[in-house]
Amino acid sequence: MDKYIQKAAVLIEALPYIQKFRDAIVVVKFGGSAMEVENHKKGILQDVTFMECVGMKSVIVHGGGKAISRGMKDKGVKSHFMDGLRVTDDAAIQVVHDVLTNEVNQDVIALLQKSGAEAIQIKGEDIIVAEKMVGEDKDGNTIDWGFVGNPVSVNAEPIFEALRQRQIPVITPLGKGEDGNLYNINADVAAAAIAAALKSRKLVFLSDVPGLMTDIEDNHSLISTLHVKDVEKLIERGIISGGMLPKINSGIEALKSGVHKIHMIDGRMQHSLLLELFTTQGVGTEIIEDGKN
Numbered sequence: 613m614d615k616y617i618q619k620a621a622v623l624i625e626a627l628p629y630i631q632k633f634r635d636a637i638v639v640v641k642f643g644g645s646a647m648e649v650e651n652h653k654k655g656i657l658q659d660v661t662f663m664e665c666v667g668m669k670s671v672i673v674h675g676g677g678k679a680i681s682r683g684m685k686d687k688g689v690k691s692h693f694m695d696g697l698r699v700t701d702d703a704a705i706q707v708v709h710d711v712l713t714n715e716v717n718q719d720v721i722a723l724l725q726k727s728g729a730e731a732i733q734i735k736g737e738d739i740i741v742a743e744k745m746v747g748e749d750k751d752g753n754t755i756d757w758g759f760v761g762n763p764v765s766v767n768a769e770p771i772f773e774a775l776r777q778r779q780i781p782v783i784t785p786l787g788k789g790e791d792g793n794l795y796n797i798n799a800d801v802a803a804a805a806i807a808a809a810l811k812s813r814k815l816v817f818l819s820d821v822p823g824l825m826t827d828i829e830d831n832h833s834l835i836s837t838l839h840v841k842d843v844e845k846l847i848e849r850g851i852i853s854g855g856m857l858p859k860i861n862s863g864i865e866a867l868k869s870g871v872h873k874i875h876m877i878d879g880r881m882q883h884s885l886l887l888e889l890f891t892t893q894g895v896g897t898e899i900i901e902d903g904k905n
Contacts, residue, residue, distance in 0.1 A: 626891070630667070633889070634666070634667035634668070636669065636812075636814070637669045637813055638663065638668055638670050638813060638814045638889075639803055639806055639812045639816070639871075640656075640660060640803075640885070641799055641803035641815070641816065642673070643675030644675070644819050644820045647676065647678070647879075649880070651882075652882075653723060656818065656885060657724050658727050659885035661724060661729040664729050664778070671780070671781050671807075672780060672781065672782045673802055674716055674717065674785070675716075676711060676712050676715075676799075679712075683711040689703045695749070695755065696854070696855070697757050698757070700796045701758045701759070705796060708786075708796045712784040712786065713784055721733060731780040732777075734770055734774065734782065734784075736783055736786035737788040738767075738770065738788075739766055739771070739783075740786070740787035741787060742763055742797060743764050743789060744759075744789065745795075759794060761787050761795025761797055764787075766808075766809035767809075768810050771809075785801075785802035787802075798862075800859045801858055803815065803817070804862035804865060807866045808865065808869035808870065811870035812872075813872050815866050815875070816889075818884075818885075819876060819877070820879070822878045822881070823895075824851070826851055834896075835897050836898065837900065838897055839899075840899065840900070840901045843864065843899075859876065860899070863899055867901045868901075873899070873900055875897070877896030884896065
């Protein structure tokens with residue numbers, strides 16, 4: 613009998629969150645190694661299906677870096693990175709587009725449909741206006757990554773229309789420039805821009821770590837709640853660095869644009885999405901701005 617009571621207790625704990633988040637829009641950035649392991653991938657998309665079933669409106673923005681690298685190797689196109697970003701020339705941008713649109717996106721949709729959800733592809737270049745991204749190295753020299761861009765604006769109406777039809781939009785991190793060129797966009801940055809345009813209730817980054825930790829080697833150092841006002845100090849201390857920076861910086865911009873809360877969780881943990889959203893303690897890091905909940 614005890615095990616049945618425990619199961620009921622789990623549902624009761626989730627009840628207030630289900631009530632609170634009914635009709636709420638949640639943008640989920642899906643990427644990292646979780647996309648490479650079938651059980652992890654299925655678990656995450658089952659979570660998204662559950663969210664849709666209890667009345668939440670989920671939007672998925674996916675990456676696909678490892679799949680792109682495989683696709684480029686198959687096509688004989690060399691991968692080259694500068695400052696952690698893939699240099700994307702004419703040949704590479706075509707591979708990026710084909711892999712993201714015809715392989716990764718379709719795989720996510722197929723798994724959602726297998727879980728019982730209705731999903732639809734939205735091509736990033738159809739809704740995101742992008743501009744070419746340029747930077748400088750430590751010596752002040754210009755870095756040109758080719759067809760790598762940043763979002764300038766997002767047309768959210770196709771996403772809203774899909775949500776009205778109770779479909780889960782699955783979006784590629786690509787944009788179209790006013791120059792007519794296609795641009796590859798960091799999936800974290802694309803997800804944040806889309807969340808800002810939707811003014812979503814939540815933006816969830818799935819990564820390969822439990823969340824933001826003061827010591828990457830110690831899971832007990834997880835920061836459960838991070839206030840925006842404390843971010844700069846953590847950057848100065850080097851606690852926020854590398855691949856965490858685009859997540860944090862784009863997440864803060866999304867908060868300033870109307871998103872209520874950012875979550876960073878480990879996509880490799882089974883059902884981490886449900887545990888973060890529907891339990892009191894959660895399992896990752898939430899980033900909040902004072903005055904929002």
